[in-house]
Amino acid sequence: MTINRRNFLKGASATAAVLTAPAFIGQAQATDALKMAVILDQSGGLDIYGRPMVDASHLAVEEINAAGGLLGKQVDLTVYDPQSTIQFYTQYATKAATSDRVDVVQAGITSASRESIRPLLSRYKTLYFYNTLYEGGVCDTNNYCTGSTPGQTVEKLVPYTMNKWGKKVYIIAADYNYGHITADWVQKYVRDNGGDPVETEFFPLDVTNFGPTIKKIQAAKPDMVMSALVGGAHVSFYRQYAAAGMSKSVPIASTTFGVGNEHLMISAEEGDGMIVAYSYFQEIESAANKAFVKRFQDRFGADAPYLNELAARQYEGINLWAEAVKTAGTADRMKVIEALDAPTSINGPSGKVTIDPQTHHAVQNVYLAELKDQKFNIIQTYEQQQPTDTQLVCDLIATPNQSNFYFENGLKAAGID
Amino acid sequence: MDLFAALVLQIVYGIANLVLISIGLAVIFGMMRVINLAHGEFLMLGGYSVIVATNNGVNIWIAMFILAPLIVGLIGLIVEWCLIRFLYGRMVDTLLATWGLSLFFIGLITTIFGAQTATTISPPFGAITIGEYSSSGYELFLICIAVLMIILVYLLLRYTKLGLVARGTMQGADMAASLGVSTQRVYSTTFGIGAALTGLAGGLLAPITGILPTIGAIYIGKAFITVISGGTAILAGTASASVLLGAINGIVAFVVGPTMGEVGLLLLAIVLLRLMPQGITGRFFKRSL
Numbered sequence: 001m002t003i004n005r006r007n008f009l010k011g012a013s014a015t016a017a018v019l020t021a022p023a024f025i026g027q028a029q030a031t032d033a034l035k036m037a038v039i040l041d042q043s044g045g046l047d048i049y050g051r052p053m054v055d056a057s058h059l060a061v062e063e064i065n066a067a068g069g070l071l072g073k074q075v076d077l078t079v080y081d082p083q084s085t086i087q088f089y090t091q092y093a094t095k096a097a098t099s100d101r102v103d104v105v106q107a108g109i110t111s112a113s114r115e116s117i118r119p120l121l122s123r124y125k126t127l128y129f130y131n132t133l134y135e136g137g138v139c140d141t142n143n144y145c146t147g148s149t150p151g152q153t154v155e156k157l158v159p160y161t162m163n164k165w166g167k168k169v170y171i172i173a174a175d176y177n178y179g180h181i182t183a184d185w186v187q188k189y190v191r192d193n194g195g196d197p198v199e200t201e202f203f204p205l206d207v208t209n210f211g212p213t214i215k216k217i218q219a220a221k222p223d224m225v226m227s228a229l230v231g232g233a234h235v236s237f238y239r240q241y242a243a244a245g246m247s248k249s250v251p252i253a254s255t256t257f258g259v260g261n262e263h264l265m266i267s268a269e270e271g272d273g274m275i276v277a278y279s280y281f282q283e284i285e286s287a288a289n290k291a292f293v294k295r296f297q298d299r300f301g302a303d304a305p306y307l308n309e310l311a312a313r314q315y316e317g318i319n320l321w322a323e324a325v326k327t328a329g330t331a332d333r334m335k336v337i338e339a340l341d342a343p344t345s346i347n348g349p350s351g352k353v354t355i356d357p358q359t360h361h362a363v364q365n366v367y368l369a370e371l372k373d374q375k376f377n378i379i380q381t382y383e384q385q386q387p388t389d390t391q392l393v394c395d396l397i398a399t400p401n402q403s404n405f406y407f408e409n410g411l412k413a414a415g416i417d
Numbered sequence: 418m419d420l421f422a423a424l425v426l427q428i429v430y431g432i433a434n435l436v437l438i439s440i441g442l443a444v445i446f447g448m449m450r451v452i453n454l455a456h457g458e459f460l461m462l463g464g465y466s467v468i469v470a471t472n473n474g475v476n477i478w479i480a481m482f483i484l485a486p487l488i489v490g491l492i493g494l495i496v497e498w499c500l501i502r503f504l505y506g507r508m509v510d511t512l513l514a515t516w517g518l519s520l521f522f523i524g525l526i527t528t529i530f531g532a533q534t535a536t537t538i539s540p541p542f543g544a545i546t547i548g549e550y551s552s553s554g555y556e557l558f559l560i561c562i563a564v565l566m567i568i569l570v571y572l573l574l575r576y577t578k579l580g581l582v583a584r585g586t587m588q589g590a591d592m593a594a595s596l597g598v599s600t601q602r603v604y605s606t607t608f609g610i611g612a613a614l615t616g617l618a619g620g621l622l623a624p625i626t627g628i629l630p631t632i633g634a635i636y637i638g639k640a641f642i643t644v645i646s647g648g649t650a651i652l653a654g655t656a657s658a659s660v661l662l663g664a665i666n667g668i669v670a671f672v673v674g675p676t677m678g679e680v681g682l683l684l685l686a687i688v689l690l691r692l693m694p695q696g697i698t699g700r701f702f703k704r705s706l
Contacts, residue, residue: 043527045631175676203675206635208626209434211427211556212670212678218550219420232629239627243553245544265627267539303531 033076034069034331036061036318037096039107039117044084045205045231048260049109052311053131054079057106059299060318070325078102086116093117097124103331104321106314108132111177115405118143122403127333131317133259133278133309135181136387137407137414139359139394142333144340146317146353146362148279148309150185151389153366154255156382157277158189158226160368161253164275166223167195170250172213172237173228175202177408182228182255184411185389190226198222203237205230210237214244227254235262242270251275261306263374274371279364280312280350281376292349309350316348320355320362352384359394361387392416419548424671426547430556432663433563437622438636439643439655440566441615446644447651448587449607451501452508454515456640457633458522459612463489463619464628465526471538477624478541485620486613493612497605505604519633526630540624555625562621566614571652573610574706583607642686648696653705657697661685 038057041050061077069075078100082088089108096102097120105121106129108114114130121128122142129144136149162169169190173179179202187197198220201213217225229237238257241247253275257263263271282293292315297304305311323346325331328339341357351365366385369376393406393414411417442456453459463485470480496518504511542554574580586593586603594600626632643662647654665685670678693700 043524045634047527047631048629201674204679206638207675207679208635209431210675211430211552212424212667213675215420215423215427215550215552216671218423232627232632233635236626239539239625240553243540243542243544243555243625245546245551245553270539 033074034071034325035076035078035100035102036321037078037080037092037100037102037105037107038314039080039082039089039092039096039105040314041084041109041113042079042081046084046109048232049132049310050081052261052305052307053109053314055300055305056296056307056311056315057318059296060315060322062299063295064318064322070322071329071331075322082113086112089113089116090120093120094124097121097126102126103325103333104129104336106131106317106321109310111135114138115408118405119403125333127321127336129317129321131310131313133313135178135185135407136361136389137181137393137405138361139390139396139402139404139406141337141360141396141401142403144317144320144355144360144362145390146320146364147313148364148366148385149361149387149389150182150189150255151387151391152279152364152385153277154182154185155189155388156366156368156380156385157253157255157275158186158195159193160380161224161226161251161275162190162193162195165251167193168220168222168224169195169197170217170220170222170225171197171200171228172225173200173202174230174234174256175204176230179203179228179230181407181410184417186226186228186255188411188417203229203234206233208233208236210240213237214241214246217246217250218244222250225250225252227252228256229254230256231260235265238262238266239270242266247273258371258376259308259310261308263371263376264306268373271371271374275368275379276371276376277366277368278309279366280307280309281367281369281378282307283369283376283378284350284367285378286349286351288347288351289349307349312349316346316350316353319346319348320344320353354384356387356391358397359387359390360396361390363387389416419550423547423550423552424667426552426557427671428664428667429560431667432659433556433560434622435639435643435659435663436563436567436655437559437618439640439647439659440563440570441611441613441618442640443644443647443651443655444570444611444614445608446641447647447649447654448583449505449604449611450508451505451608452512452515453611454512454637455496455519455522455633456615457635457637458519459489459493459615459633460619460622460636461526461628461630461633462492462522463616464623464632465530466616467620467623468538468628477538481620482617486617489616489619490609490613493615494605494609496612497608501608502601502604519637523630523633530630538624553625559621559625566617567652567656570614571706574652579606639682642683646686646689646696648693648698650698650702650705653702654696654698657702658689661689661697 080092104127108130133147173183190197324336324339324344328335340355343355345354354363366382368380369378406414445453466485466488467480540555544551545554590600643658647658666678666682669681
C-alpha cells in the first residue's frame with residue numbers, strides 16, 4: 001500500500017473508531033436504586049492515582065449496601081475509565097448525567113479533568129464531588145471539592161520546614177495549572193514567613209533529565225527544595241537528586257510526593273528525610289483508620305495498594321454524600337445540597353471531615369509526615385483546618401448559584417499575593 | 418569555572434541520553450525504514466528486564482549488559498517474525514501495527530506488574546564532585562557507554578560480513594537476493610539487533626529514571642526527532658543530531674528553564690528539517706555510515 005491521503009484517512013478513521021469503542025460498552029441498569037457514577041483514570045499515565053481511588057469507591061459502596069443501603073435502596077455504582085484522556089471525561093460525564101441519570105458523580109483527578117466536566121454537570125443539574133487534593137479556588141454550588149488545598153497543607157508545610165532547614169527555598173513544580181498555582185502559594189507563604197523563594201522552575205510532565213536543574217540548585221545554594229512535581233516521569237528527579245549526592249545536603253519538602261505512592265517507587269535511602277503534608281496517611285494511629293486499613297486490605301488482598309489521601313478522601317467523599325442523603329431523606333439534588341451545607345460531617349479514616357458551606361470545600365485534619373524507610377512518620381497534626389485560600393475569594397452563602405474557578409488564571413488574577 | 422565544567426558534563430550527558438534512546442531506532446527506522454512506534458516500549462521492556470532480574474538476585478551488571486539486550490532482542494525477533502515481515506514497504510500499516518503492539522506491551526506489563534513498580538535499584542555509582550558541584554557518577558558512566566555503543570555499531574556495520582550484507586540488502590534488496598543473500602534473514606537479524614540495542618539502552622536508563630509501563634511514551638517522540646533530523650546515514654546522523662539537539666536542550670534548560678529547553682529542542686528540529694529535509698546527513702557527512 002502506498003501512502004496517499006485516502007489510505008491514510010482510512011487508517012486514521014479506523015484508529016479513531018478503536019479509540020472511541022469503550023464508550024459503547026454498556027452498563028447494566030437496575031431500577032429503584034440510587035445511582036452513583038465514578039469517573040477515574042484506571043489506565044494511561046494517571047492510573048497510579050486512579051486505581052486506588054476506584055478500589056476505595058468499591059469498598060465504600062459495598063459497605064453502604066451491606067448496611068442496608070440508603071433510604072432502603074441499594075446504591076448502584078458505575079465505574080468509567082477515561083484512560084487519562086480529557087475527551088473521555090466529558091463523554092462519560094454526559095452519559096452518566098443524561099443516559100444513566102445518576103444521583104451523584106464522584107470523579108476527576110487532574111484539575112483539567114475537573115474543569116472539563118464541572119460546567120457540564122452543573123448544566124445537567126447532576127451533583128458532583130471532586131475528591132482530589134488540588135490548588136483551590138473552585139466556587140460552584142453544584143460541586144463539592146473535598147480534597148485538601150494549599151491553604152490547608154502548604155500553609156503548614158512551609159513554616160515548619162523553613163524553621164527546620166532555613167529560609168532560602170528553591171521551588172520546582174509541574175508545568176500546568178496545579179504546579180503554577182501551587183508555586184504561587186508556596187512563594188506567598190515563604191515570603192509571609194520571612195523567607196526568600198530564590199528560584200521557581202516549571203517542568204513539562206514528560207521531562208526525565210533533571211541534570212541542568214540540579215546544577216542550578218547547586219549554584220543557587222538554597223536551604224531546601226520545595227517540590228510540586230507530578231507523575232511518573234518526574235519521579236526521576238528524586239533519583240537523580242539523590243544520585244548527585246544532594247539529598248543529604250539540601251532536603252526536600254513536597255506538596256505532591258506520596259499521593260502517587262512515589263515513596264514506594266524509589267529506594268529508602270533516596271527518599272529518607274523528605275517532609276510532606278496531607279490530610280491522610282495510612283500510618284494514622286486512630287482506631288477508625290486502623291479498622292479502615294484492615295477492611296481495605298481484607299477486601300483487596302495482597303495486591304491492596306498503599307492508601308494515600310486520594311483513596312481515603314474518595315472513600316470519605318462517597319460517605320459524605322451518603323450521610324447527606326440520609327439526613328435529607330431523599331436523593332434529590334437541591335435537598336442533598338441543603339443537607340450537605342447544614343453542614344454534613346462524618347468521622348472518617350482521616351478524622352473528622354465537615355463540609356464548609358461557604359465554599360463547598362471540606363474542613364479537615366492536616367498531618368505533616370517525614371519519610372523514613374519508605375514509611376511516612378507523622379510528626380505534626382493540625383485539627384480541623386479551614387480551606388482558607390478558597391474562602392478568600394468564594395462565598396456561596398452570600399452569592400449562591402455560582403459556577404466559577406477563581407484561580408484559573410493564577411493568584412494575581414484572583415486578587416491575592 | 419567549576420560551574421562551567423559541571424555544565425559541560427551535564428550537556429554531554431544530555432547528548433549521550435539522546436544517543437542511547439535513539440540508536441536502536443536508528444538501526445530499525447534508519448536502515449529498514451520500518452516506523453516502529455513500539456520503540457518506547459522496547460526501552461520499557463529493557464528497563465523491566467533489569468528491575469525484575471535484580472529484584473530476583475541477579476547481579477546488576479549481568480542484568481544490564483546481558484539480560485536486557487538478550488530478552489528485548491529475542492522479543493524483537495519474535496515481533497519481526499510474526500508481525501513486521503508481512504508489512505515491509507507498507508508504511509501506514511506498519512505504523513498502525515506497531516502502535517497496536519505498543520498498546521499491547523503497555524497492557525501486558527501493567528497486568529503483570531501493576532501500574533506502578535518499585536524501581537528500588539539505585540545507580541551503582543556514587544556522586545562525583547567538581548569543586549562545589551556534584552554530579553552522578555552514573556551519568557559519566559552512561560556517557561562512556563553511549564560512545565562505546567556508537568563505536569560498536571560502526572565496527573559491526575563497517576568491518577563484518579554481516580554489516581556488509583546488511584548494508585547491501587538495505588541499498589538494493591533485489592540485487593542482494595540475486596547474489597544469494599537471504600534478505601528475509603538479514604531483515605530479521607537487523608531488526609533483532611536494533612531491538613537488542615534498545616533493550617540495552619532501556620536497561621541502562623532504568624536506575625536513573627525509574628520505570629513505569631507507560632514510560633515509553635516519554636522517549637518515543639525524542640527518539641524519532643533525533644533519528645529523522647539525523648537523516649540517512651544512521652550513525653553520523655544520530656550522533657550529529659544528538660549533539661545539536663542535546664546541546665540546545667541542555668543550554669536553554671539551564672539558562673531559561675526546562676520548558677523552554679524542550680521548546681528549543683523542538684524548534685531546532687523544525688528549522689533543521691526545513692533547511693535540510695533529508696536530515697543533517699542529507700547534506701553533510703553524506704558518505705559516512
